[in-house]
Amino acid sequence: MDVTEYIKLVFTDYTLRTITLGTAILGAVCGMLGSFAVLRKQSLLGDAISHAALPGITIAFLITGAKDSNILLLGALLSGLVGTFWIRGIISKTHLKSDTALGLILSLFFGFGMLLLTFIQKQPNANQAGLDKYLFGQAATLVESDVWLMAIVTSICLFVLLLFWKEFKILLFDADYTKTLGFNTKFIDILITTFIVLAIVLGLQTVGVVLMSAMLLAPAAAARQWTNRLGTMVIIAALFGAFSGVFGTAISASQNNLSTGPVIVIVAGFFVLISFIFSPSRGLLFKQIRFIKNRRDLQLHKTLSFMYHIAETHEDITHPHTIKILNNFQGYTKGTLQKLADKHYVTLSDGNWSLTEEGFKTASNLYNQQNDNNE
Amino acid sequence: MDKKKIPVSAGRIAVKVDDLTVAYNYKPVLWDIDLEIPEGVLMAIVGPNGAGKSTLIKSILGILKPIAGSVSIYNQPYEKQRSLVAYVPQKGSVDWDFPTTALDVVMMGTYGSLGWIKRPGQKEKKAALEALEKVGMLPFKGRQISQLSGGQQQRIFLARALVQNASIYFMDEPFQGVDATTEIAIINILKELRKAGKTVIVVHHDLQTVPEYFDWVTFLNVKKIATGPVKDIFNDDNLTKTYGINYKVSIQE
Numbered sequence: 001m002d003v004t005e006y007i008k009l010v011f012t013d014y015t016l017r018t019i020t021l022g023t024a025i026l027g028a029v030c031g032m033l034g035s036f037a038v039l040r041k042q043s044l045l046g047d048a049i050s051h052a053a054l055p056g057i058t059i060a061f062l063i064t065g066a067k068d069s070n071i072l073l074l075g076a077l078l079s080g081l082v083g084t085f086w087i088r089g090i091i092s093k094t095h096l097k098s099d100t101a102l103g104l105i106l107s108l109f110f111g112f113g114m115l116l117l118t119f120i121q122k123q124p125n126a127n128q129a130g131l132d133k134y135l136f137g138q139a140a141t142l143v144e145s146d147v148w149l150m151a152i153v154t155s156i157c158l159f160v161l162l163l164f165w166k167e168f169k170i171l172l173f174d175a176d177y178t179k180t181l182g183f184n185t186k187f188i189d190i191l192i193t194t195f196i197v198l199a200i201v202l203g204l205q206t207v208g209v210v211l212m213s214a215m216l217l218a219p220a221a222a223a224r225q226w227t228n229r230l231g232t233m234v235i236i237a238a239l240f241g242a243f244s245g246v247f248g249t250a251i252s253a254s255q256n257n258l259s260t261g262p263v264i265v266i267v268a269g270f271f272v273l274i275s276f277i278f279s280p281s282r283g284l285l286f287k288q289i290r291f292i293k294n295r296r297d298l299q300l301h302k303t304l305s306f307m308y309h310i311a312e313t314h315e316d317i318t319h320p321h322t323i324k325i326l327n328n329f330q331g332y333t334k335g336t337l338q339k340l341a342d343k344h345y346v347t348l349s350d351g352n353w354s355l356t357e358e359g360f361k362t363a364s365n366l367y368n369q370q371n372d373n374n375e
Numbered sequence: 376m377d378k379k380k381i382p383v384s385a386g387r388i389a390v391k392v393d394d395l396t397v398a399y400n401y402k403p404v405l406w407d408i409d410l411e412i413p414e415g416v417l418m419a420i421v422g423p424n425g426a427g428k429s430t431l432i433k434s435i436l437g438i439l440k441p442i443a444g445s446v447s448i449y450n451q452p453y454e455k456q457r458s459l460v461a462y463v464p465q466k467g468s469v470d471w472d473f474p475t476t477a478l479d480v481v482m483m484g485t486y487g488s489l490g491w492i493k494r495p496g497q498k499e500k501k502a503a504l505e506a507l508e509k510v511g512m513l514p515f516k517g518r519q520i521s522q523l524s525g526g527q528q529q530r531i532f533l534a535r536a537l538v539q540n541a542s543i544y545f546m547d548e549p550f551q552g553v554d555a556t557t558e559i560a561i562i563n564i565l566k567e568l569r570k571a572g573k574t575v576i577v578v579h580h581d582l583q584t585v586p587e588y589f590d591w592v593t594f595l596n597v598k599k600i601a602t603g604p605v606k607d608i609f610n611d612d613n614l615t616k617t618y619g620i621n622y623k624v625s626i627q628e
Contacts, residue, residue, distance in 0.1 A: 038471065163492055170483050174469045177535075180436045180462040181487030228474050228519040 006254045016253060019139050022147040023245030024262060027204050029154040031219030031241025032161065033199045035234045036192055038220040039172050044099065045084070045193075047213035048106040050200045052083025054113025054209050054371035057134050058120060064114050067131065069146065069205055076134075077201045083109050110209070135315055137208030137261030139249065157195050161234075168192060169230055173238040207261040218268035219244065225279035244268035300339055301366055303332050307346065320352035387414040387449070389543050389574040390435065395444030397434050404430045406598050408444070412576060414542075416591035417569045419579040419605075420628065423618055424594040428578040431466065440492045458488060461531050461541035465548055471521045477531050478516040478605065480492070480507055484538030506534040511560060524558035525614055533561060543574045562588050585609060 009016050037046055053076035060075025061067065084106050090101035120131060133141065161168065170178045171188045179185050196216070203212050223237035248264030277285050303326070310325070311317045326332040337353065340346045345359030355363070393408040396403055405427040412418060420428045433439045435446050437453060448456035461484070484506070485499040495503075510530040513521060523531065529549060536544055544565075550558050564590075565575050579585065585592060585605060589621045592609055594600035594617040601613045 039470075041470070166486060166489075166494060167491065170486055173473050173475065173480070173483070174464065176433070176438045176464055176468065177462060177483070178486075179438050180457070180460065182457045183486075183491070224474065228476070232475050233474050244488070 003112075006250055010250075011252075014275045015140070016371075018144055018147055019142050019253075019260070020246055020249045022142040022150055022259065023139060023206060024242045025147065025150045025154050025204055025245075025247045026199075027215065027241030027243070027264070027268075028238040028246030029150070029157055029199050029221065029241070030203060030215040031223070031237035031239070032234050033157065033192075033196050033259055034216035034220035034241070035047050035223065035230075035237045036172060037196055037216055038224065039230075039243060040192075042098075043217050044102045044106075044213070045087070046196065046200060048087060048102045048109075049080045049084055049197050050204065050209050050212035051106045051113070052109035052375065053077070053080040053201060053204055054134065055079050055109055055116060056082075056113075057152075057204070058113055058116035061117065061131060069141075070149070071200050072134070073204065076204055077197065079109065080197045080201055081194070083196055113143045133208070134204050134208055135208050137204065137211065139206045139252075139260035140257075140262075141208060146205065150229075153198055153202055160191065160195065164188065164191065165231075167233060196353070207264060211261055211265045212266060214265040215241065215244075215368075217266070218265070218272050222271040222275035225275040225282045228281075240268065240271045240367055244271060272274040299333075303336050304340060304345060304359065304363045306332070307353070308360065311360060318347075318354045318356065320349065320354040323348075323351055323353055326353075380449065388412070389414040389416075389449060390423075390576070391450070392431075392435060393445045393447075393519045394433060395431075395441050397439060397441045397444070403442075403597065405434070405441075408595075408599050410593065410599060410602060412574060412591070412602075414567060414574050415572050417575045417577070417589050418591035418593060419577055419589040420593045420595055421579055421582060421585065421617065422429055422595040422600075425579045426593055426617075429547050431558050431595065432547055432576070432578060436545060437462065454517070458539075459542040461536040461539040463536045463546040463549055466525065466529050466532060471523075471528060473520065475520060476516065477512060477518050477520055477523065477527075478503055478507065480520060481532050481538055484535040487539060487557065491567045502538050502540075503534075506537040507531075509537060510534045526553040529553050529557065531563070533564065537564075541573070544568060544576065546577045547577070548578050548580065550579070556566055582614070 006016075010020055011017065012153040032246070034046070037043055044190070056075035056079025057072045059073075059079070060072050084313075087098075087101045087105050090096055090104070091098050094101075106236075117132060130138075130141075167183060168189050170181075171185055171192075174188075174242075175185055178188075198214050200216065203215055207215050208357055219237040220233070221242035222234045222240050226236055227233050244264050244267045248267045249260055251267070252258040252263040275283070277283055280286055306326070307321075310321060311319065323337070326337070337346070338350070340359070341348050343354055343359075345362060346353050346355055388411050390412040391408070392408055395405055395408040395410075397405040404425075408431065420431065422428050430439060434441045434444075435453070437446075444474060446453045448459055453460070478500075481497050481503040482499060485495050489495060489499070504513065504516065507516055510533050511531050512527060512534060513528060520528065520531065529552075533549065536546070542623075546565075549561055553561070565577070568575050569590075577589070578591070586609060587603055590604050591603070594608075594613050595603040596617050600617045601608050
């Protein structure tokens with residue numbers, strides 16, 4: 001199946017449309033909430049929560065014996081929340097650092113989940129097949145009701161986000177200060193965390209326990225590169241997430257049905273890569289270009305100030321000097337000399353250079369801190 | 376030395392701390408602190424590292440939960456009087472790479488009076504701009520906060536507290552890591568606040584400048600050593616009691 005055929009199919013084929021819509025919504029809500037996780041330096045929390053959800057899925061199956069995805073996700077939600085509050089408990093009640101607490105809960109819950117999963121698979125229950133799809137996700141199993149659930153949760157999440165925008169922002173930036181202003185920081189905190197857990201649980205069916213945290217972090221990390229405003233960052237992250245979902249589904253559907261979850265994550269990773277390289281203010285490429293340009297400017301200024309010190313010793317500052325005396329100077333090349341001439345700082349005539357009035361003035365004011373600072 | 380007579384005789388108590396005890400584990404960080412801070416003073420809290428200076432401020436403001444003790448602001452429990460109190464945290468307590476601008480941070484000072492959900496409008500923006508002007512940071516209002524120098528970040532924090540238009544200001548080491556110009560700019564603002572009848576409480580490290588900057592001082596080292604007017608109690612005796620016999624700083628040059 002090639003791309004044009006795929007695009008046609010999205011609008012006609014029910015299954016493909018459902019999956020595309022589902023992954024797009026999932027990507028958007030994850031990007032939105034992921035921004036908060038990243039800014040709170042709780043990037044690993046997403047990973048811990050998603051792994052902590054596995055025992056919930058298996059226990060829900062053991063109790064009901066059925067594979068209703070809503071009930072399984074309810075189990076995932078509960079055990080994800082339990083894991084989260086244990087992590088917070090460990091951090092606040094013991095001397096353990098947050099990375100240790102996260103790692104501990106992540107592996108313990110995941111280990112327990114795997115244990116139950118293998119136990120279930122050994123049972124003679126025909127229903128158990130396919131429960132392991134929650135490990136790596138299987139977007140193909142999305143049905144319309146799943147997408148509706150995602151859409152409803154996303155709208156609630158968006159509504160709460162807009163309603164408490166101010167409170168979320170100030171808590172993220174300075175929690176202690178927020179407390180002194182009289183806000184109930186615990187409430188705001190629990191609100192954010194609950195929504196993060198919700199988003200993760202929603203994604204388990206599609207992307208899976210193991211890869212879910214990438215959905216949360218990659219769009220946010222990429223978005224941070226493009227803006228210095230929180231609002232813009234959240235919007236860009238949501239867009240990156242949504243596009244990762246759409247492109248990921250498209251690629252996986254058109255390439256011999258590659259597993260959708262991993263492809264979505266790879267696409268999101270690609271957005272991160274592009275952002276880290278090409279972002280105008282923070283990207284590596286422009287940083288390097290600026291670096292080289294600054295180097296050149298410095299060389300130019302070095303040459304100019306060297307000339308200035310020579311010209312200074314003369315009565316007439318525009319007195320011509322031979323170019324040869326610049327030869328041993330480090331910053332000097334023919335190019336820099338020509339550039340200085342282009343800027344009318346010097347005039348050149350057969351083997352001699354002389355500083356102009358303007359060049360003299362510029363050179364005497366170079367890197368004068370008092371002029372640079374407007375404090 | 377500030378030779379002006381300080382009008383503390385009016386005698387209203389701005390902050391009253393009773394039996395405050397705070398402990399992280401077994402060892403108390405603050406032990407049985409009783410403290411009365413009169414209205415209109417510019418007070419330094421001094422003491423060695425680990426003496427509990429920041430802890431004292433944080434537990435007065437309810438950021439930390441004390442084991443015992445109570446705090447009242449103008450004879451009312453602190454919770455009822457929050458709007459009268461502003462706080463300048465240590466500069467290092469936040470992530471300055473956060474995606475926001477200088478003006479936005481200062482606007483946060485208005486959030487308390489706005490309350491839940493309500494967004495800041497033109498009135499709040501105007502107040503924030505005025506505060507930025509006061510600390511000399513108006514030209515930087517649109518700057519991303521990581522692109523400010525340490526001294527400028529401190530001024531932004533100060534402006535955020537000024538916007539609160541409080542009666543009592545708590546500041547945690549506002550002079551830490553700022554250059555001489557900024558230090559003078561900040562102390563001038565603090566003195567202006569006092570002139571306007573506000574009470575200012577500052578965690579301070581530089582003993583040399585205490586007599587010059589402040590009119591009231593509290594010596595703290597887990598227990599309260601002494602509190603009162605600088606000219607009466609800022610002496611070798613109290614400094615030795617607070618810092619131990621090894622302290623070698625002479626207050627007279």
